[in-house]
Amino acid sequence: MIKISNLHKYFGDNQVLKGIDESIARGEVVSVIGPSGSGKSTFLRCINLLEQPTQGEIVIDGQSITAPDACIDKLRQKVGMVFQNFNLFPHKTVQQNITLAPVKLGLMTQAEADTEAKRLLEQVGLSDKASAYPASLSGGQKQRVAIARALAMKPELMLFDEPTSALDPEMVGDVLDVMKQLAQAGMTMVIVTHEMGFAKDVSDRVIFMDGGYVVESNVPALLFGQPQEPRTQAFLSKVLR
Amino acid sequence: MLDAINSSLFTPIGEDGLIGIYLILNGLKVTLIVTLFAMILGAMLGVATTLMKMSSRWYLRWPANLYVGVIRGTPVVVQLVILYFIVLATWDVDKVSAAIIAFGLNSGAYISEIIRAGIQAVDKGQTEAARSLGLSQAVTMKEVILPQAIKNILPALGNEFIVLLKETAVIGFIGGVDLMRSGEIIRSRTFEDSVPLFTCALIYLALTYSFTFMLSKFEKRLKQSD
Numbered sequence: 001m002i003k004i005s006n007l008h009k010y011f012g013d014n015q016v017l018k019g020i021d022e023s024i025a026r027g028e029v030v031s032v033i034g035p036s037g038s039g040k041s042t043f044l045r046c047i048n049l050l051e052q053p054t055q056g057e058i059v060i061d062g063q064s065i066t067a068p069d070a071c072i073d074k075l076r077q078k079v080g081m082v083f084q085n086f087n088l089f090p091h092k093t094v095q096q097n098i099t100l101a102p103v104k105l106g107l108m109t110q111a112e113a114d115t116e117a118k119r120l121l122e123q124v125g126l127s128d129k130a131s132a133y134p135a136s137l138s139g140g141q142k143q144r145v146a147i148a149r150a151l152a153m154k155p156e157l158m159l160f161d162e163p164t165s166a167l168d169p170e171m172v173g174d175v176l177d178v179m180k181q182l183a184q185a186g187m188t189m190v191i192v193t194h195e196m197g198f199a200k201d202v203s204d205r206v207i208f209m210d211g212g213y214v215v216e217s218n219v220p221a222l223l224f225g226q227p228q229e230p231r232t233q234a235f236l237s238k239v240l241r
Numbered sequence: 242m243l244d245a246i247n248s249s250l251f252t253p254i255g256e257d258g259l260i261g262i263y264l265i266l267n268g269l270k271v272t273l274i275v276t277l278f279a280m281i282l283g284a285m286l287g288v289a290t291t292l293m294k295m296s297s298r299w300y301l302r303w304p305a306n307l308y309v310g311v312i313r314g315t316p317v318v319v320q321l322v323i324l325y326f327i328v329l330a331t332w333d334v335d336k337v338s339a340a341i342i343a344f345g346l347n348s349g350a351y352i353s354e355i356i357r358a359g360i361q362a363v364d365k366g367q368t369e370a371a372r373s374l375g376l377s378q379a380v381t382m383k384e385v386i387l388p389q390a391i392k393n394i395l396p397a398l399g400n401e402f403i404v405l406l407k408e409t410a411v412i413g414f415i416g417g418v419d420l421m422r423s424g425e426i427i428r429s430r431t432f433e434d435s436v437p438l439f440t441c442a443l444i445y446l447a448l449t450y451s452f453t454f455m456l457s458k459f460e461k462r463l464k465q466s467d
Contacts, residue, residue: 050369077375087370091388100384101374146370153374 001026001157001188002047007056009042016042018212020056024190026156029183031199031220032192034209035235040192043209044159047190048079060157077105080150084162086142088134094121094145095130098152105153113152120148124178140171144178151182158182160191164198176202196239200224208232249433250440261427261437268423269444271337275419276406279344283405284398286349291356305353312350318411320347325415336417340409348405355401359393360386392463399456403449410445420444 002024009017016039024030032040045051047058049065049072057066065075089097098120099113108116121127124144134142143163150158160179164172176198183189183202193199199206199220206223208216208231216223216232224240227233248254250261293305312320321343329339363386371381413422424441428434 048373050373073372073375073377075375076373079373081370081373083366083370085366087364087366089367089370089385101371101376104380104384105375150374 001028001061003057003059004047005057005059007043007046007058008054009039009046009051010054016212017046017053020214022207022214022217024188026188027186028204029187029189029202030191030205030207031203032190032207032209033194033196033199033235034215038209039212040209041161044161044190044192047157047159048076048081050081077101077107077153078156080153080155080158082143082146082150082158082160082163084165086134086139086146086166088142088146088149090134093131093133094126094137097134097145098149101149102152107153116152117148120151121145123151123181124148125174138171139167140174143167143171143175147175147178147182157188157190160189160193162192162194164193164195194239196224196236208235210235245433245436249427249431249436254427254430259430261431264418264423264426265420265437265440265444268418268420271412271418272406272409272420275337275340275344275409275412275417276402278341279348279409280402280405282341282345283348283352283401286345287352287356290349290353291360294353294357295360309350309353312347313354317344317347317408318414321411322414336412336415339415340412340417340419344405344409347408348401351401351404352398355397356390356394359390359397362393363389395463396456396460399452399459403452406448406452407445 002022004020004022007017007020008015018039020043032043034040042051046053047060053066057064059065060075060078063075064070065072088094089100092100095114095117098117099108099110102108102113102116103110118127118130121130124147126141126144126148129137129141129145134145137145147158147163163179164175167175172195176195179189179191179198180202191199191203201220203220205217206220207214208223208227208229210231216227216229218228223232224236227236250265252261253259254261254264290305290308293301294309296302321340324343324346325334325336325339329342334342367385367389368381371385372378376384409419410421412419413425418426420441424437427437431437
């Protein structure tokens with residue numbers, strides 16, 4: 001479904017991605033792990049062009065999104081994104097956060113979007129919060145609303161950028177449960193995460209990144225159980241205790 | 242003291258029978274008219290300039306940057322005098338209108354900076370979230386960024402209004418009779434310094450103080466929705 005070839009990204013003189021080749025199949029759940037500054041978030045943000053790749057090609061569903069004439073807004077409708085800091089719209093209610101994009105883009109009428117929002121809120125366990133403002137929600141609730149907001153666009157692919165890193169520990173479980181449901185429902189997902197247990201349980205494949213490269217990529221049992229590369233071993237020995 | 246007040250404000254101060262307090266009140270009217278209309282003109286210019294500055298086209302950005310740079314880099318009194326005696330010299334423009342145009346042009350540059358700062362103060366994540374949903378730049382601006390930026394912009398605009406009100410005290414340079422100039426006329430005719438000058442100062446203070454008070458009430462209300 002996604003084919004990434006020779007992806008490079010520079011920020012000024014700083015090279016963050018040094019040539020990434022990856023493909024992700026439809027329905028696959030891929031976790032990206034690695035130390036801070038390894039380029040994993042940049043990699044994720046390149047997939048929906050929040051960062052413009054300096055070099056390389058990304059093809060989604062047979063369409064090159066890095067081509068100069070690619071319609072970025074259309075692409076982004078198919079690719080949902082969940083951020084570390086939620087980025088809910090604070091001046092809109094939970095329901096309005098969810099319905100804004102599908103209505104403004106003409107995909108649904110307001111009534112249809114409202115029904116859909118109700119269904120999505122039920123799915124993420126927040127039916128009673130439809131008319132609340134984001135400021136009144138806990139971090140875990142905010143993130144679940146953010147997931148519902150992305151799902152309202154009926155994306156074919158969901159990107160998660162450290163979705164639980166800004167949460168209090170007791171909130172993490174609720175968000176991971178929602179993501180687990182999504183994975184089981186067959187959503188294609190790319191998840192940048194520090195939750196090793198979650199990556200192990202839910203992913204079909206885990207990618208370990210370091211220094212702007214994909215160092216190792218394997219099914220979770222093997223990547224966590226028998227890491228081949230010394231850098232993977234060193235990283236895992238620090239995070240898995 | 243009472244004598245000085247009486248002679249400079251409430252008795253005729255010249256052969257034309259002019260009474261000080263009427264002069265002051267008329268001057269106050271001019272000050273308020275110039276401030277109000279300059280603010281309206283400035284707000285319109287400010288919005289237009291911000292849009293030009295944020296454009297991706299250099300031929301829109303460039304003049305906007307030049308305008309803001311020139312206005313911010315020269316004293317408003319110089320701008321006022323140049324505008325009235327040189328730019329508008331060939332047209333028959335009255336002093337109050339000239340002052341409105343000059344102060345409007347001046348505050349337009351500052352207001353554009355206020356709007357720009359207000360927009361930039363909105364977290365970058367808001368734009369990213371909106372764009373990641375597939376919303377266009379324009380819809381993102383209108384639905385997500387501006388409603389949040391307005392909370393940063395309105396209080397700063399109130400401040401600009403206060404600054405503008407005080408800055409209009411240089412209208413006398415082109416011969417306009419505003420509040421400050423009224424005080425000066427009384428002073429030159431009566432040789433009484435304290436009463437006219439303190440009267441002017443107190444009126445400015447009362448105006449800015451009450452406006453600041455209203456502004457702080459308003460800011461509190463804006464914060465409530467957070």
